[in-house]
Amino acid sequence: MRVLLVEDEVRLADNLADALRDGPGFAVDCALDGLDGDRMAGNRCYDLIILDLMLPRLDGHGLLQRLRAREDATPVLILTAKEGKETIVELLNAGADDYLAKPFDLGELIARAKALIRRGKGAAHPLFAVPGLEVNTLEQTVRRNGVLVDLSPTEYRILEYLIHHPRRIFSKRELLEHLYDYNWEHHSNVIEAHVSNLRKKLDAVLPGAEPVIETLRGRGYRMAIGPEQAVVQS
Amino acid sequence: MSKAKKSHSIAFRLIAAVLAVELLSALLIGFLSFGYERHIHFLAFDAILHGRVASVLGAVQDAEDTQDNVILDKTDLHFPKDDIYEVYDAQGRVLGRSSNWHGMSAPLPEPPHHHDRYFHLVLSGQQYRVLVCRGSRTVDAGAPGGGKLRHITVLYGAPTARLWHAIRAAVEFYAAGSILLLAVTGPLIAWLLHRGLLPLRQLAALASRVSADSWQFSPPASARTTPELAPLTTAMESVLQRLERSFTQQRTFVSDAAHELKTAVAVVKSSLQLLGLRQRTPHEYQAGLDRSLADIERLEELVAKMLTLARVEDSSATSGPPAVADLAECVHQGVAQLASVAELRRVRMETEVPAGSRAAVPLTQEDCSMLISNLLLNAIQHSPPESSVHLRVTLGQQPGTVEFRVEDHGDGIDPAALPHVLERFYRGDPSRARSTGGAGLGLAICKAVVERAGGSIVLASRPAQDTTVTVSLPLVPHPGAEASPASAWLRTG
Numbered sequence: 260m261r262v263l264l265v266e267d268e269v270r271l272a273d274n275l276a277d278a279l280r281d282g283p284g285f286a287v288d289c290a291l292d293g294l295d296g297d298r299m300a301g302n303r304c305y306d307l308i309i310l311d312l313m314l315p316r317l318d319g320h321g322l323l324q325r326l327r328a329r330e331d332a333t334p335v336l337i338l339t340a341k342e343g344k345e346t347i348v349e350l351l352n353a354g355a356d357d358y359l360a361k362p363f364d365l366g367e368l369i370a371r372a373k374a375l376i377r378r379g380k381g382a383a384h385p386l387f388a389v390p391g392l393e394v395n396t397l398e399q400t401v402r403r404n405g406v407l408v409d410l411s412p413t414e415y416r417i418l419e420y421l422i423h424h425p426r427r428i429f430s431k432r433e434l435l436e437h438l439y440d441y442n443w444e445h446h447s448n449v450i451e452a453h454v455s456n457l458r459k460k461l462d463a464v465l466p467g468a469e470p471v472i473e474t475l476r477g478r479g480y481r482m483a484i485g486p487e488q489a490v491v492q493s
Numbered sequence: 494m495s496k497a498k499k500s501h502s503i504a505f506r507l508i509a510a511v512l513a514v515e516l517l518s519a520l521l522i523g524f525l526s527f528g529y530e531r532h533i534h535f536l537a538f539d540a541i542l543h544g545r546v547a548s549v550l551g552a553v554q555d556a557e558d559t560q561d562n563v564i565l566d567k568t569d570l571h572f573p574k575d576d577i578y579e580v581y582d583a584q585g586r587v588l589g590r591s592s593n594w595h596g597m598s599a600p601l602p603e604p605p606h607h608h609d610r611y612f613h614l615v616l617s618g619q620q621y622r623v624l625v626c627r628g629s630r631t632v633d634a635g636a637p638g639g640g641k642l643r644h645i646t647v648l649y650g651a652p653t654a655r656l657w658h659a660i661r662a663a664v665e666f667y668a669a670g671s672i673l674l675l676a677v678t679g680p681l682i683a684w685l686l687h688r689g690l691l692p693l694r695q696l697a698a699l700a701s702r703v704s705a706d707s708w709q710f711s712p713p714a715s716a717r718t719t720p721e722l723a724p725l726t727t728a729m730e731s732v733l734q735r736l737e738r739s740f741t742q743q744r745t746f747v748s749d750a751a752h753e754l755k756t757a758v759a760v761v762k763s764s765l766q767l768l769g770l771r772q773r774t775p776h777e778y779q780a781g782l783d784r785s786l787a788d789i790e791r792l793e794e795l796v797a798k799m800l801t802l803a804r805v806e807d808s809s810a811t812s813g814p815p816a817v818a819d820l821a822e823c824v825h826q827g828v829a830q831l832a833s834v835a836e837l838r839r840v841r842m843e844t845e846v847p848a849g850s851r852a853a854v855p856l857t858q859e860d861c862s863m864l865i866s867n868l869l870l871n872a873i874q875h876s877p878p879e880s881s882v883h884l885r886v887t888l889g890q891q892p893g894t895v896e897f898r899v900e901d902h903g904d905g906i907d908p909a910a911l912p913h914v915l916e917r918f919y920r921g922d923p924s925r926a927r928s929t930g931g932a933g934l935g936l937a938i939c940k941a942v943v944e945r946a947g948g949s950i951v952l953a954s955r956p957a958q959d960t961t962v963t964v965s966l967p968l969v970p971h972p973g974a975e976a977s978p979a980s981a982w983l984r985t986g
Contacts, residue, residue, distance in 0.1 A: 270788055313752050362759035
């Protein structure tokens with residue numbers, strides 16, 4: 260999962276980025292003002308945008324309006340130090356999905372970020388289950404037919420991303436964009452290796468069964484097990 | 494017992510004043526009309542008396558006797574029955590009198606020659622005005638020698654009751670008219686005033702809606718066009734605008750301060766929570782603690798600056814002896830304080846203070862040093878390495894002032910941001926603010942300090958060339974000198 264963090268207070272941005280990378284293992288990009296944030300959000304490769312309200316050049320409210328005006332549906336979590344219910348109502352009405360008042364609890368921020376990403380992808384529960392496979396996004400654990408599978412952080416993140424939409428085909432580029440921050444291109448060679456390792460680990464538990472992850476040459480990857488009707492839209 | 498005297502409305506006072514004036518004029522009219530009517534009626538009355546006297550005189554005839562006496566022939570005399578008359582000759586013999594008259598109880602005073610004489614008497618309960626006239630009659634006018642001249646006196650009186658009745662009727666008419674006028678004009682004036690004061694009431698109604706939450710005040714057109722209300726309306730508008738501006742500024746300040754404080758607290762909190770997110774090595778803990786401590790120090794600095802600003806801006810806190818600071822000494826302190834920062838950034842500090850100058854400004858030594866070090870620090874922070882910051886103290890252009898300029902050769906300030914740089918929490922140029930890490934309070938504090946001392950602070954900047962801050966402060970007598978400020982400045986020692 261890749262998160263855009265727009266926050267002008269450098270120290271706060273550093274801490275939040277560290278926490279989001281450390282905890283749920285998100286890829287995080289930081290923007291220090293509203294215009295930079297707007298430009299980066301224009302790439303549409305984010306699963307969540309965390310937005311401070313008081314920003315130089317373009318404030319959070321303005322950024323949110325621009326975002327929604329170009330029909331960008333990325334979930335937005337607002338960080339606000341402003342008082343008053345009116346501001347919150349105004350923001351939610353302008354298309355924000357959630358808000359946190361400063362000073363906030365880091366754990367709460369992470370939980371809300373995860374929930375927003377999940378919701379943004381149409382899932383209501385942090386536990387994902389398809390026949391023969393269970394992914395617990397809270398504990399970051401994976402069970403294949405009840406057997407715990409030990410995955411590396413990157414492998415887990417790939418699986419977590421795929422299981423949000425079983426049977427949907429994800430291109431290599433899309434996976435890269437959503438799993439790594441701005442320098443994702445440096446990782447383009449290793450992702451194939453990571454997917455290959457992930458597939459091996461999952462299939463080793465149930466030898467001879469249908470493979471969990473399919474590689475479609477020239478098109479990308481998809482989770483082969485799960486409900487029959489493929490979800491087409493992202 | 495109410496302490497304040499009950500004050501009446503303007504309308505009430507105006508109506509009372511108009512009615513009082515009307516009443517006064519009614520009284521005056523009554524008095525004047527009484528005098529006039531009395532005069533006119535008495536003139537007419539006296540003319541009638543004269544006529545009657547002439548008639549009586551005409552009735553005096555020759556008695557055709559040997560003594561050439563005269564007699565009164567009453568056959569042609571027809572007077573109102575209440576009137577009285579009497580004719581007597583020079584010897585006091587009564588020639589004739591009316592039937593209701595029996596003569597005076599006391600002898601009549603001798604009427605003056607050629608003059609009529611009036612007097613009043615009461616007869617059977619009635620007031621009479623009596624005319625006494627002297628006349629003469631020539632007996633045997635046709636006889637040789639011109640006949641004899643007989644002097645006679647005629648007394649004629651008539652009751653004045655009717656006269657007074659007429660006068661009273663006339664005065665009563667005027668009085669009744671005046672009272673009627675009062676009765677009609679009272680309500681009329683009240684109604685007219687009610688209408689005339691409508692713009693004032695509208696203005697008051699609109700003004701009463703203004704509150705700290707709703708500054709909307711659009712005075713009615715009637716209040717603007719009424720000459721008496723226009724100045725009041727304009728004054729109210731400008732007062733409200735100024736109040737609203739200061740309220741908005743205050744609110745913005747509180748909101749900005751809250752944002753800055755909450756953000757600073759959020760930094761500290763997140764730094765510590767980040768550390769506890771998972772098990773870490775002692776080295777990582779140490780680094781995390783150091784970062785947290787630095788964050789807390791920034792929070793501390795922010796709070797200190799906000800308190801300084803609040804202290805300087807609180808103009809009511811002027812107590813104790815008037816503050817005096819030696820400018821040269823403050824410059825010295827400021828430079829010493831920032832020497833290490835300047836060295837770290839490889840910026841040279843050059844100061845130019847006239848030798849031996851003893852300029853004193855109305856600031857505390859502490860505030861004056863803070864002002865200078867804040868300006869120097871600001872200049873150093875915006876200077877590229879290997880450049881210089883210049884501080885020059887000179888006599889001000891205005892007499893009795895001293896001026897100092899702090900000049901840096903940095904990237905300058907965007908012209909659009911220049912007017913706002915002195916505002917509290919202004920961080921228009923994010924890269925500038927980030928590189929210095931300030932909360933945008935340093936220059937706001939400088940402005941507050943300078944303005945409190947009655948001076949001025951001006952920023953000038955050429956982008957990508959230089960920025961100059963010019964501070965002008967009034968001179969005060971130096972604590973060590975007894976001469977005037979200007980000569981204290983020039984004195985060398």
